[in-house]
Amino acid sequence: MIDLDTAHRALVFVSLVVSLCSAAYAFFATRRKDVDRRFDEGSKRMDRHDLRLQAVEQAIQTMPGKDDMHRLELHLSEMSGDMKAMSATMMAMAESQTRTERIVSRHEDHLRGTT
CATH class of the missing domain: 1.20.5 (Single alpha-helices involved in coiled-coils or other helix-helix interfaces)
Incomplete structure (x- = not known):
């Protein structure tokens, strides 16, 4: 037990x-x-x-990839050239406008007889 x-x-x-x-x-x-x-x-x-x-x-x-950026750069360069050409044209137009104003002013003075 x-x-x-x-x-x-x-x-x-x-x-x-x-x-x-x-x-x-x-x-x-x-x-x-x-x-x-x-x-x-x-x-x-x-x-x-x-x-x-x-x-x-x-x-x-x-x-955009590199090709897209290159195209954008080319377009910006082209726009810059266009802006320069427009600026030159605007300057020429301004000079022409100045000459025209001078001529008209002389004609007015002549017609008024205040020479």
Whole structure:
């Protein structure tokens, strides 16, 4: 038969084993939950990065390229040349207008007889 002392030792040993097993289970179960939570957060973060990357790619696709910028530079140079030619024409017209005003003024003075 089993004496009381042996039964007590067996019961202490069984309770120790059960408590160690429950502690190990709790450790791995909570660790798994933490890993799952971190995995979900990482997955959501990667989804946000993917959306941001798609937005950047779309923005870059709509931006002008080097050929577009070169064409724009050529058009601006052409417009600058046209503006210089218009400026020269305007100056010539202003001088012509000044001469015409002088002539008309002399005619008016002559007609008024205030020479």
